[in-house]
Amino acid sequence: MRPRFSSAMAIPLFVAWSAVAAPLCEKSQIRLVNSMRELAQPYHANLDKGGRLFARWAGLEQNYVLQLNQGDSDKQISLMRGLLSTNPACTIINVEPNADLVIKPMVDAANRSGAWIVSHWAHNEGLHPFNGHDQWIAHVAVDSLEAGVAISRRLADAIGGKGGIVALQGRLDTDPARKRFAGLQQVLGKQPGVKLLDQQTANWDRTAAFPVMQTWLAKYGNQIKAVWAANDDMALGALEALRAAGLAGKIPVVGVDGIPEAIEAIRKGEMVATVSSDAYYQGSIGLAMGVCVLTGQAPQPKTWPKEKREFYLALQVITKENAASFSGEPQVSAYAREWDCANLWGRSTGKAF
Numbered sequence: 001m002r003p004r005f006s007s008a009m010a011i012p013l014f015v016a017w018s019a020v021a022a023p024l025c026e027k028s029q030i031r032l033v034n035s036m037r038e039l040a041q042p043y044h045a046n047l048d049k050g051g052r053l054f055a056r057w058a059g060l061e062q063n064y065v066l067q068l069n070q071g072d073s074d075k076q077i078s079l080m081r082g083l084l085s086t087n088p089a090c091t092i093i094n095v096e097p098n099a100d101l102v103i104k105p106m107v108d109a110a111n112r113s114g115a116w117i118v119s120h121w122a123h124n125e126g127l128h129p130f131n132g133h134d135q136w137i138a139h140v141a142v143d144s145l146e147a148g149v150a151i152s153r154r155l156a157d158a159i160g161g162k163g164g165i166v167a168l169q170g171r172l173d174t175d176p177a178r179k180r181f182a183g184l185q186q187v188l189g190k191q192p193g194v195k196l197l198d199q200q201t202a203n204w205d206r207t208a209a210f211p212v213m214q215t216w217l218a219k220y221g222n223q224i225k226a227v228w229a230a231n232d233d234m235a236l237g238a239l240e241a242l243r244a245a246g247l248a249g250k251i252p253v254v255g256v257d258g259i260p261e262a263i264e265a266i267r268k269g270e271m272v273a274t275v276s277s278d279a280y281y282q283g284s285i286g287l288a289m290g291v292c293v294l295t296g297q298a299p300q301p302k303t304w305p306k307e308k309r310e311f312y313l314a315l316q317v318i319t320k321e322n323a324a325s326f327s328g329e330p331q332v333s334a335y336a337r338e339w340d341c342a343n344l345w346g347r348s349t350g351k352a353f
Contacts (some may be wrong), residue, residue: 012200012294020297021300023067023295024293025089026087026181026297027060027295030295031090031248032094033062033083034051034065034067035076036068036095037069041233042259045083045257046106046279047280047282051066053335054284058288058291069098073097080095089117092118092290092291093110094117095120096121097120100122101172104124110133110136111136118138121141121176122244124238129301129309130304130309130310135346136309137293138308138310140285140286142277142313144183145186147176147256148182148183148230148248149183150273152186152188152254155226156191161194164220165196165224165225166198167229168229168234168237168238169181169230177230181230197216204231205233207237208234209233209236210240210241213227214244231257232259232274235265236261239271249268251302254272254273257276258274262274266291266319267323273317275279278327280335282332284335284339288338288341308345313349314347
């Protein structure tokens with residue numbers, strides 16, 4: 001989300017609150033790590049921007065580390081383990097896992113070394129921070145089923161509840177991909193006039209989505225009335241194929257993530273909707289949680305209630321009507337209040353899982 005608070009509310013960290021616990025680290029020792037797939041996808045680039053924005057605000061810019069795994073789960077785990085050979089107890093890792101199965105070995109590494117970890121998105125079945133994982137601060141999730149339902153409803157509305165659609169799925173070994181597609185299936189179950197012509201994974205990737213969409217256009221032609229994509233990057237790949245065929249703006253497209261290019265496409269009428277969980281926020285909130293713990297401004301996570309260690313973020317559906325308010329680069333004033341140790345759960349829906 002774009003600026004929600006005035007700059008007057010941007011209270012410097014480490015100054016405004018009295019300590020509630022003994023500090024675990026000196027400020028200068030704290031290392032902030034963002035672990036993610038790559039920067040080529042705008043969503044991940046914005047995760048990094050959010051992390052860097054927080055690091056500057058907290059006076060820890062020189063202690064910020066970005067780890068990129070290029071879609072290699074083993075590499076993501078190995079990079080973390082290598083980093084923790086030094087200063088683990090003062091290291092905070094904010095991780096967007098490459099796949100569901102990455103979480104357990106990363107959490108195990110944190111528990112063994114004394115490092116601190118906050119995870120997003122992917123979540124192993126039956127694995128929870130509050131089940132004996134003292135170093136796993138929190139799992140911050142998005143209700144991907146809700147996101148899938150939200151964009152699917154708007155897609156069905158855009159074609160008047162009638163016609164054929166095609167669907168681009170994300171990586172099928174991730175919980176968000178499966179649940180977003182389940183959201184589409186849920187909506188289709190209530191829309192008998194909308195037919196799913198075809199579906200295929202494009203692994204969250206724009207360049208993979210482009211040829212898939214070209215193939216579908218050749219195969220189905222004017223049977224395609226709309227395009228559903230599990231993220232904005234794939235939606236934009238499909239949109240490029242539609243542009244090449246002179247069909248941009250004529251065939252509705254939806255995605256998820258709220259990245260700038262998708263928002264601009266919505267403003268131009270080339271996309272119908274996207275759903276934002278705010279990548280800038282997700283790239284920073286885990287780091288803020290960790291800093292609050294390490295500086296003694298928040299008690300150790302093992303004392304937190306379950307709903308503060310595992311929770312869903314509120315989602316925002318972006319359409320042509322509100323797209324303008326989501327444009328532009330993030331400013332500290334949009335997030336400073338939520339980085340305050342007293343307001344770390346300001347975007348929680350209150351719904352756990």
